[in-house]
Amino acid sequence: MELSAGLTLGYIPYLNCIPFFHHLKENGFHGEFITGVPSELNQMLQQGRLDVSPSSSFEYARNWKKYLLLPGHSISSFGRVKSVLLFSPVDLSELSGREISITGESATSINLLRIIFREFYNLHNVTDTVPDLPIETLIRERKPALLIGDRALRLAGQLPSGMQVFDLGEIWYQQTGLPFVFALWMIHRNVLDRFPLELAALGEQLQKSQRQLMADLYPVAKGVAEAAGLDIETVVNYWKTIDYQLEAEHLQSLQLFFELCVKYNLLDEKPELNFLQ
Amino acid sequence: MELSAGLTLGYIPYLNCIPFFHHLKENGFHGEFITGVPSELNQMLQQGRLDVSPSSSFEYARNWKKYLLLPGHSISSFGRVKSVLLFSPVDLSELSGREISITGESATSINLLRIIFREFYNLHNVTDTVPDLPIETLIRERKPALLIGDRALRLAGQLPSGMQVFDLGEIWYQQTGLPFVFALWMIHRNVLDRFPLELAALGEQLQKSQRQLMADLYPVAKGVAEAAGLDIETVVNYWKTIDYQLEAEHLQSLQLFFELCVKYNLLDEKPELNFLQ
Known part of the structure; x- marks a missing residue:
């Protein structure tokens, strides 16, 4: 039985x-x-x-x-992912010393953001915090914040004035040539x-x-x-975008990401990639 | 213009x-x-x-x-609402001295829960807190917790063993005869x-x-x-349930709810109900 x-x-x-x-x-x-x-x-x-x-x-x-x-x-994404977005009132290179608001929802995206700042922009003093207010409210107040998933897709479609949006999948691809x-x-x-x-x-x-x-x-x-x-087109295009x-x-990209996580003390050790045979 | x-x-x-x-x-x-x-x-x-x-x-x-x-x-709900649920390993009357986990999502539901304990069960020492873990995880560990919305509907459909579910709309209706x-x-x-x-x-x-x-x-x-x-039936039945x-x-029910909120210091003053003419 x-x-x-x-x-x-x-x-x-x-x-x-x-x-x-x-x-x-x-x-x-x-x-x-x-x-x-x-x-x-x-x-x-x-x-x-x-x-x-x-x-x-x-x-x-x-x-x-x-x-x-x-x-x-x-x-995965090969370039833009559309749903993992940093909203910011200034370019990434100008975020030195700033604090980024994040949700507690995603471990992967926040660690990708940390690596982007440290490895690609040489910014070692950008911090992140989970705020009391909804992330969308902070973004409308022109504070830098990371938003992911369906909520990120929605907010990108009604971008608050004075804010720029940075796609983390796109930055990774530009910097590494990898998905x-x-x-x-x-x-x-x-x-x-x-x-x-x-x-x-x-x-x-x-x-x-x-x-x-x-x-x-x-x-x-x-x-x-x-x-x-x-709207329907947004959903269809999102599905077509995702790899x-x-x-x-x-x-190769996973190996690199994990190496960088170890380099910046986000992981204790580099994991092996073990597959079902 | x-x-x-x-x-x-x-x-x-x-x-x-x-x-x-x-x-x-x-x-x-x-x-x-x-x-x-x-x-x-x-x-x-x-x-x-x-x-x-x-x-x-x-x-x-x-x-x-x-x-x-x-x-x-x-x-509103006239009886069961299906999406505002207290999950508990014991009857409500046995929750004296316990702490209820809640999400920070709903001001109305948590205040309804506080009133249910105080006014209807004469329990004045039940506290509530927003935990670090997902509410669903705590419920699976048989801890009492309030869950609302689509997530409550889903979890009620796969109720963890040893847990009971209490519908706050139903309790309000049983106690007051009101929606x-x-x-x-x-x-x-x-x-x-x-x-x-x-x-x-x-x-x-x-x-x-x-x-x-x-x-x-x-x-x-x-x-x-x-x-x-x-599933489709769950959605259809949910829409039919909501009033x-x-x-x-x-x-009349709103007036009573607000009075009880004032009675238990959840509101400073009772609001007027002012309508668009």
Whole structure:
């Protein structure tokens, strides 16, 4: 008798994850979706209460000994990502000594921002803090702030006057020539023996699901756009912008990102990239 | 020459607001939507950078001198509301001396919870705090916590074992026989002279929009459900559950809620209910 009917999979109700999930069940996935915000799913994955989930690259680096990576899939950008944005009243090079407001939502994006300042702009005295006020309010008051996800997409569409917007995916690409990998598909090692066939099948199910969505984006985007407070074109263009691959250049980029995290004491050690065989 | 082409209206990308907005433009609304999370829109409304917005009842109470209410419209519940939930490992009466985790998102719901404990359960030593961890994680660890909105709807659909769920709308109704009013449509007084015709038309535009949606919920729910990480039936039933009216009983309930807020020092003074004429 089995304890579970199948894999439990983290389901993040954010726009950039819909291409993974929309057609997944019809492509043979028989497990259970556990819906939650990223920080919650990260914690469940760490504790082994979730088998597999898309999760932030920095979460992998922090707890890599617990995980294997699913080959071939990520949430990345090759240039602009559109949803990881620094809003600032001045150029980045003029932010010396300033404090950047951030949400506590994303470990990867904030560490990417820290590296951009230190490594690419030689600014070592830019600090960051999680404020009491909503980030959008601070941005409207022309304070520098990092905003991510659907909220960043929305605010970029109604940019407050006097503010510039800097796309962190674009800066990384300009400086390194590499894509930036924001999220990876991570498998808790505890589950490897219980669901070998299901795990082996998941990669192809994801690939088929994404192809199906990409072939006909508009019907799905139509409903989704309203719930996100965006227009359909914005959603379609966002999905087309995101790079869902995980190839050699992506791995090279992850290695570089993790090395820089170690260099600036954001990580204790450089993680190994271990994959499901 | 006018400074603006029309009213600026707060657009909250939450499930319970979609019935207001989905058909609004085709019913003659010619202003601008400003999309944002509730705390952000509250702040913009206070500062007069937004003309009209659905906003929390407690925000009205806190700054009522700045606002007029749009008659006839609210977000209320007559019994269960489904999206304002206390998760607890024990009955409410056994929560004496415990600390409840809450998000900083909702002023109205947390004050309703405080009143429920004090007035209806005679518990004066239940405290509340905003934790570092995601509320869902604490609930899975069987700690009492208040969760609201789409996240509450989702977690109630996958209730962790050993936890009970208490619907704050239902408790209020059982204790008072009245609906509970979570949100009101608020107009900043600065805008009254600039857009008298537009404000006079808005009430009917909202009413028509809601009727149109209610006549055919499924097509809209289909797309929206996926972006929210919920199934279609859950969304349809949620919209049917919410009471969007603002009638005599709702006003009586608001008066009682505000009186109890004053009684327990959650408000300095009882606000007047002033309406757009």
